[in-house]
Amino acid sequence: MNWVQLAYLAAALCFILALKGLSTPRYARAGNLVGAAGMALAVVTAFFSVSHNLVLILVAVAAGTAVGIPAARQVKMTAIPQMVALFNGVGGAAAALVALTEFLEVADGGVLFDVATVLTVLIGSVSFSGSVVTFLKLQEIMTTRPVLLPAGQVISIAVAAVSGLLALAVLFTDSSALLVLLALAGLALGVLFVLPVGGADVPIAISLLNAFTGLAVAASGYVLGNTLLIVAGTLVGASGTILTRLMAQAMGRPLTNILFGAFKAAPPSAGGGEQRTVRAGTVEDVAILLGYAHSVLVVPGYGLAVAQAQHAARELAQLLESRGISVNYGIHPVAGRMPGHMNVLLAEADVPYEQLKELDDVNPGMGSVDVVLVVGANDVVNPGARDEPSSPIYGMPIFDVDKAKSVVFMKRSMRPGFAGVDNELLYNPKTTLLFGDAKESLTKLLTAVKAL
Amino acid sequence: MIDLLTIFVLAVFVGFEVVSKVSTILHTPLMSGANAIHGVILVGAILITGQAEGGIELVLGLLAVFLATVNVVGGFVVTDRMLEMFKGHKR
Structure with a gap:
């Protein structure tokens, strides 16, 4: 009997139940607690299945808890979207780092391992930098209007092409330096992707980036050969995809238009000066x-x-x-x-x-x-x-x-x-x-x- | 490898099935709950850090553990805070 795998299976079930609980407000809170319990089980299991650096890991977990809990407790409900964006971003960054580190540790993992690594690093970086820009927009640290760089689309396509080439190069050379470059290209891509999205459309960007982080985590599951990461990441990928689609429907515009077609400035109302009467009441x-x-x-x-x-x-x-x-x-x-x-x-x-x-x-x-x-x-x-x-x-x-x-x-x-x-x-x-x-x-x- | 692919494909279907039943008034908690769940990367971060031989791998691994913990803990706490508010009519 493999207790570790069994514990991971139990955790995966808890995650599914957590999402299922959200089908009605009555069970939603209990579901979330089940999900948290599953997460605790998985983390404790992972902790006891490794042998090195245990104290350092505990310190890092304690530090993360010390940052995460007060942030989540104190955030105002109006500021939830930017908080979610931030948590999403750090998750994406963690996935990219995990894949990068595993790549450094494993000498030669084969083609599939390389493909999964490349995907995790790329998607994780995009998700991280994209989420950070989303946060800055929602927090109104930067403008909420679409930022259109001159030749922005050309730059985006160029960076995407470079990322693609770097990804291929990593597959053939197994070079970790190139993998780091790929991560940087991913960061640039994430920024370029969110900049032109206008304030009202930012929610769509968040849910899409959420799906991205889910996929990055699923891909990292391939890198590590860990089924729990695959299942959990895929669940999140699915939920992000569905939400993105629903939001696009609710705006009555195709997704591509929202992401790439930054709202064309509204045509000035014809005639201009014409005064129309409104009825103001007391x-x-x-x-x-x-x-x-x-x-x-x-x-x-x-x-x-x-x-x-x-x-x-x-x-x-x-x-x-x-x-x-x-x-x-x-x-x-x-x-x-x-x-x-x-x-x-x-x-x-x-x-x-x-x-x-x-x-x-x-x-x-x-x-x-x-x-x-x-x-x-x-x-x-x-x-x-x-x-x-x-x-x-x-x-x-x-x-x-x-x-x-x-x-x-x-x-x-x-x-x-x-x-x-x-x-x-x-x-x-x-x-x-x-x-x-x-x-x-x-x-x-x-x-x-x-x-x- | 085909095993992992099988799991992935089945998980896609489970994901779509479960999430499409989520009540629309709970979409924000759904997103933040899903957000907490992808914090499961913490498991991966612990596994790689636990076999790191020191140096750059250890540093990167610990950074991943830290970030993933923020993701997990923050995600579940904020979701719980939101869901706590969705009470029924009888108060």
């Missing part, structure tokens, strides 16, 4: 609208989180519910800064997950919704995405809020949304605009509804 108007509705839908966007208005929104929703009004939240798949981010932000504010609805849950019954409250969202309710083929966001599935009986649009100003596209909904006669900071407006609304 807090009291909106309070009356809400207070006498039967059904209210809240469509939150990232602006809600930026204004830290989740709690105010939930309080208002509870007040309305206590008046017998049905309140739901319409969550667009791309709301927030990564897939499903808005759900996390609302859950943090104690919004019960049963009230979080998707496009398909909400759109068919939109006609019977009395008031839609759009808070800090814009593009996801823009009818242009549905009706105007010339719109840059045409094809993106949206909430058909223009079909509801009335719409309240809470906005800071008349500035267009992230994609820089004008929103026809603002000029719709059903729409009332409520200008101001989201949190402030919601708090005022709360008082006004109470006074009804």
